[in-house]
Amino acid sequence: MDEDELPTEWLRAVLPLAVLSAVAQEETYGYAVAQHLQAAGLGAIKGGTLYPVLNRLEADGLVASSWREGVGGPGRKFFAVTDAGRRHLDRRSSAWHDFTERAAGLLPDPRGTR
Amino acid sequence: MTIDEKTMSTYRQSLILALRLKDVPGDRIGEVVAEVESHVADTGEDPTEAFGTPREYAAGLVDEHRPDPWWQTAVTIACAAVAGWFVGQGALALLLGEAYLGRSGWLWLGLGLVVGIPAGVRVHRRSSRVLDPRDGADLAPGSRWGVAVLVGLPIAVVLVGWLLVLALGR
Numbered sequence: 001m002d003e004d005e006l007p008t009e010w011l012r013a014v015l016p017l018a019v020l021s022a023v024a025q026e027e028t029y030g031y032a033v034a035q036h037l038q039a040a041g042l043g044a045i046k047g048g049t050l051y052p053v054l055n056r057l058e059a060d061g062l063v064a065s066s067w068r069e070g071v072g073g074p075g076r077k078f079f080a081v082t083d084a085g086r087r088h089l090d091r092r093s094s095a096w097h098d099f100t101e102r103a104a105g106l107l108p109d110p111r112g113t114r
Numbered sequence: 115m116t117i118d119e120k121t122m123s124t125y126r127q128s129l130i131l132a133l134r135l136k137d138v139p140g141d142r143i144g145e146v147v148a149e150v151e152s153h154v155a156d157t158g159e160d161p162t163e164a165f166g167t168p169r170e171y172a173a174g175l176v177d178e179h180r181p182d183p184w185w186q187t188a189v190t191i192a193c194a195a196v197a198g199w200f201v202g203q204g205a206l207a208l209l210l211g212e213a214y215l216g217r218s219g220w221l222w223l224g225l226g227l228v229v230g231i232p233a234g235v236r237v238h239r240r241s242s243r244v245l246d247p248r249d250g251a252d253l254a255p256g257s258r259w260g261v262a263v264l265v266g267l268p269i270a271v272v273l274v275g276w277l278l279v280l281a282l283g284r
Binding site: 029030031034046047048051052055067069075076077 | 146148149150152153154156157159163164165166170171174175247248249
């Protein structure tokens with residue numbers, strides 16, 4: 001495994017929350033979310049991974065979507081966070097930080113011994 | 115880089131077919147196809163590269179759409195077959211002015227409709243049109259001959275049967 005490559009199960013665990021967080025920052029569309037996640041260091045998220053997550057968030061009532069006409073191109077599906085989505089993001093983010101802190105406490109930190 | 119229309123069209127048709135086979139409703143199929151097209155237009159990626167093969171992507175979406183159990187499909191097919199038989203025999207009996215199994219053709223015709231309409235509604239729901247949510251265009255327009263064959267064939271079968279009975283009866 002490439003040293004910089006994140007295990008897919010880690011990505012699978014954090015992706016719904018990371019996508020919800022991206023949508024909560026501003027109303028946005030799929031490709032922009034993928035770029036946002038890549039810029040944050042999560043790697044290139046394929047469309048086949050991203051859209052099922054966005055659609056699941058929508059089915060759960062955490063985001064809402066609407067199609068808008070593109071300028072000189074095809075329309076884009078924009079996603080916006082709902083009130084329920086914002087509450088969910090707050091709760092789960094807090095729980096996630098608790099979880100990762102506890103997990104980090106169990107692991108050695110090779111970065112400090114370099 | 116942009117993806118050529120032929121590649122996209124092939125992927126679109128395969129994806130529509132794969133989702134149809136998973137019993138996904140037409141409006142949802144249109145949404146999925148539009149997402150793929152929109153994303154590919156933004157990224158310039160090959161659709162298979164970005165989403166996997168149509169069959170793989172459709173299989174991955176099954177989680178969000180639970181298909182009907184197999185027995186519902188079997189009941190629908192059985193009802194459609196029985197309804198077709200009743201309507202055909204009823205229509206033939208009316209054309210010949212005779213009874214079928216001692217009952218009026220109207221009875222069989224009505225029975226066929228009672229059995230067939232729920233099955234027809236189910237089939238129609240499954241075959242609902244795949245509309246593009248961006249502009250309302252039909253993403254999978256059916257052949258003009260398709261409807262003609264669907265309606266014309268059973269009528270032709272009844273008429274041929276009627277003519278055969280008349281010819282043999284003489």
